[in-house]
Amino acid sequence: MARAVSSRRKSINTALAWGIGLIIFFPILWTILTSFKTEGQAIADPPIFLFFDWTLENYSIVQERSDYMRFLWNSVIIAGGSTLLGIIIAVPAAWSMAFVPSKRTKDILMWMLSTKMLPAVGVLYPIYLLFIKLGLLDSLFGLVIVLMLINLPIIIWMLYTYFKEIPGEILEAARMDGASLKSEILYVLTPMAIPGIASTILLNVILAWNEAFWTLNLTAANAGPLTAFIASYSSPEGLFYAKLSAASTMAIAPILILGWFSQKQLVRGLTFGAVK
Amino acid sequence: MATQHSRTAARIMMAPAVTLLLGWMLVPLIMTLYFSFKKYLPLRGGDLGWVGFDNYVRFVSSSAFWPSVTATLIIVGGVLLITICLGVLLAILLDQPMWGQGIVRILIIAPFFVMPTVSSLVWKNMFMDPNYGLLSHLWEFFGAEPVQWMSQAALPSIIIIVSWQWLPFATLILLTAIQSLDSEQLEASEMDGASTLRRFWHIILPHLSRAITVVLLIQTIFLLSIFAEIFVTTGGAFGSKTLSYLIFQRVLESQNVGLGSAGGVYAIILANIVAIFLMRIVGKNLDN
Numbered sequence: 001m002a003r004a005v006s007s008r009r010k011s012i013n014t015a016l017a018w019g020i021g022l023i024i025f026f027p028i029l030w031t032i033l034t035s036f037k038t039e040g041q042a043i044a045d046p047p048i049f050l051f052f053d054w055t056l057e058n059y060s061i062v063q064e065r066s067d068y069m070r071f072l073w074n075s076v077i078i079a080g081g082s083t084l085l086g087i088i089i090a091v092p093a094a095w096s097m098a099f100v101p102s103k104r105t106k107d108i109l110m111w112m113l114s115t116k117m118l119p120a121v122g123v124l125y126p127i128y129l130l131f132i133k134l135g136l137l138d139s140l141f142g143l144v145i146v147l148m149l150i151n152l153p154i155i156i157w158m159l160y161t162y163f164k165e166i167p168g169e170i171l172e173a174a175r176m177d178g179a180s181l182k183s184e185i186l187y188v189l190t191p192m193a194i195p196g197i198a199s200t201i202l203l204n205v206i207l208a209w210n211e212a213f214w215t216l217n218l219t220a221a222n223a224g225p226l227t228a229f230i231a232s233y234s235s236p237e238g239l240f241y242a243k244l245s246a247a248s249t250m251a252i253a254p255i256l257i258l259g260w261f262s263q264k265q266l267v268r269g270l271t272f273g274a275v276k
Numbered sequence: 277m278a279t280q281h282s283r284t285a286a287r288i289m290m291a292p293a294v295t296l297l298l299g300w301m302l303v304p305l306i307m308t309l310y311f312s313f314k315k316y317l318p319l320r321g322g323d324l325g326w327v328g329f330d331n332y333v334r335f336v337s338s339s340a341f342w343p344s345v346t347a348t349l350i351i352v353g354g355v356l357l358i359t360i361c362l363g364v365l366l367a368i369l370l371d372q373p374m375w376g377q378g379i380v381r382i383l384i385i386a387p388f389f390v391m392p393t394v395s396s397l398v399w400k401n402m403f404m405d406p407n408y409g410l411l412s413h414l415w416e417f418f419g420a421e422p423v424q425w426m427s428q429a430a431l432p433s434i435i436i437i438v439s440w441q442w443l444p445f446a447t448l449i450l451l452t453a454i455q456s457l458d459s460e461q462l463e464a465s466e467m468d469g470a471s472t473l474r475r476f477w478h479i480i481l482p483h484l485s486r487a488i489t490v491v492l493l494i495q496t497i498f499l500l501s502i503f504a505e506i507f508v509t510t511g512g513a514f515g516s517k518t519l520s521y522l523i524f525q526r527v528l529e530s531q532n533v534g535l536g537s538a539g540g541v542y543a544i545i546l547a548n549i550v551a552i553f554l555m556r557i558v559g560k561n562l563d564n
Contacts, residue, residue: 014374020366021383024443028386030410031398043408093293096286106562108294110555115301117551119501121520122540123304125311125527130303149300156293181285210391212504217528227504230393234508241402248394259389260382266445267452270494272558275449275487 028252035059035245042241058246065243068250071229077140078215078225079208082147083155083201089148090155091197095189097156098163099171109160113272116153120213131218138220146218147208155204158269162196199265202258209255226251305544311537319531331538335526344522347431347515352499354435355442356492362439363446363491364484368476370447371454381451388444392504399437400426400509430514438505442498446491453487454480486557493554500547519543 022029033050034042041052062068097105127146128137136142166189174188212227219228230251233244267275312331315324335341370381387395403409404425412422425433457480465475501520510516512525520543527536 010373010375013369013372014376017369017372017374017380018376020369021380024440025383025386027395027398027403027440028390030402031394034402045408045413047410047413089292089296092289096289100282100286102283102286106559108290109562110559112293112297113555113558114548114551115297117497117547117554118301118305119520119540119543119547121501121503121523121527122544122547123308124524124540125533125537126304126307128528129307149296152293152297152300181282206389210389212392213501216393216504216507217524227391227393230391230397231504231508233397234393241408244397244401248398252390252394255391256386256389259385263381263385263448266385266388267449270445271449271490275453275490 028256031245031248033245034242035249037242037245039240039242042245058242059250062243062247062250066229066232066247068229068247071224071226072250074140074223075209075225075227078143078147078223079205081140081144082151082208083204085144086148086152086155086204087159087197087201090152090159090200091193094156094159094163095185098160098166099168109157112153112156116150120150124217127214128217137218138222138224140223143215143218143223143225146214147211150211150214151204151207154207154269154272155200157272158200158203158265159193159196161268162200163193165196166192199262200269202262203265203269206255206259206262308537308540308544311533312541314534316534316537317532327534331534332541335535335538335542340517340522343515344517344519348500348518348520350431351435351438351502351516351518352496354431355438355499356495358435358439359442359446359495360488360491362443363450364481364488366443366447367450367454367484368480370451384447385444387440388442388448390441392441392502393508395441396437396505396508399433399440404433426510427514430510430516434502434505434509434516437509438499438502441505442495446495449491450484450487453484457483490554490557493550493557496550497547497554500543500550519546 035058036054036056037048037052038055038057041048044052097109131137131142134142136145170192171184171188174184179188209225210227212231215225215227216231219225230247233240233247313326313328315327315330316322317324366384370377370384374380401409403411404423406412406422406424409422409425411425415422423429462475462479465479470478502518503520503524506512506516506518506521512521517525519539523536523539523543525536526532526539
């Protein structure tokens with residue numbers, strides 16, 4: 001029996017939800033709008049909402065002054081590289097735990113999760129020191145490794161929960177037909193696992209893109225990604241709201257778009273399967 | 277139907293991940309423990325020998341320690357209270373039939389994808405600036421004196437910024453949990469004439485309790501170590517220095533590694549206490 005909902009109640013729900021939604025979204029909207037204003041209009045009193053002289057000037061100034069493209073490139077390398085490397089290491093591990101479970105599988109999974117709980121600040125100096133000794137400070141390679149390691153538990157867990165949903169009978173049937181381990185993985189498992197792997201990649205690119213502890217503490221001028229690029233706007237000189245907004249918009253736009261595709265995976269990935 | 281052959285293969289496939297994580301956990305942990313028992317000042321003499329538990333005692337007896345514990349508790353507690361209360365209400369609202377639900381969801385989730393440095397700077401400058409911020413315009417509009425957010429109300433400011441970032445997470449998880457609620461049960465209670473409030477207390481809230489616990493624990497782990505939100509706003513000034521920020525300052529800013537490492541060990545112990553509860557819930561889920 002479908003619940004009869006009066007259209008009046010539906011209208012109230014709609015108005016309320018849209019109102020709250022717009023309030024929550026407003027800081028982002030305001031940042032995007034401000035990025036198209038002149039600095040004078042950005043601090044106008046009373047604030048101008050829509051009727052200003054739209055300009056792209058801030059975007060070119062930000063690019064010229066702080067070389068946005070280089071930071072963007074660093075972000076792409078760090079987020080993409082750490083995720084890909086993590087996937088390469090995690091797929092075999094998650095595969096074996098999901099399909100060849102042993103008595104210790106659960107303990108191993110829980111232990112992996114526990115490494116994620118280690119507070120970064122507790123191991124800041126050792127990592128910093130190792131980076132200096134190994135010449136990795138302010139290098140893209142070093143950050144790819146560190147971000148891969150901090151996200152590896154999440155990657156393994158997500159893949160594990162996805163792989164678990166693939167029925168084991170299919171694999172057994174393939175084995176009966178004489179499929180080798182290699183062809184089992186290549187022709188049977190991979191096609192079924194691709195959606196799960198894709199979701200895992202998506203969520204982890206987002207997490208790595210926005211990571212703002214290691215990226216701020218282990219980089220300087222060379223390997224800084226967009227998080228560091230924005231942090232350089234924290235000590236402003238003169239009028240800078242429009243430029244800050246343009247820089248912010250450029251930093252969040254790519255991931256905001258990706259993020260909207262990943263709502264479902266977000267729940268699964270960040271609760272380690274505890275809420276489905 | 278695992279054969280000996282596939283067991284060996286499974287071990288080999290797990291080896292890289294296990295080895296890497298083991299190294300990632302043990303090496304820095306042992307180094308932190310090692311430094312915590314030393315007087316170690318890289319810029320002022322380097323390794324000055326073993327000092328026993330001296331650093332542990334000095335870390336907790338320094339004048340900055342208890343204020344940092346208070347600041348941490350206020351921030352974590354405040355953000356949890358706001359995100360969970362509003363998250364439950366929002367999840368219930370979003371579960372109702374409405375027009376354009378997909379778009380509203382997107383609007384509400386968006387803040388979670390904004391990198392911490394951006395959200396902190398945008399809030400600090402464009403909303404909380406005492407002269408040009410939108411909030412001060414709003415205060416003036418109602419004839420109130422604009423608030424000097426970052427200096428007079430550093431903790432509330434940070435709580436607002438961080439809550440804005442985490443509300444989407446809480447809402448999304450609670451919404452997922454609410455959607456798994458058996459709607460027939462709700463309908464039945466509706467027919468029995470149970471009021472909205474009674475349904476909330478006796479059916480919806482108990483159903484959500486597990487999801488709320490998960491949100492609470494996961495957020496606590498992340499909130500205990502917020503960094504960028506303080507780094508680019510107050511830099512730890514005006515009473516907003518959390519425990520993890522204090523450790524960061526001891527280690528990297530004043531380069532007192534021994535003292536900072538002892539603080540790090542405290543932080544690790546604290547995080548592990550929270551983690552044990554989270555792992556128990558996750559572990560139970562793994563069994564079924």
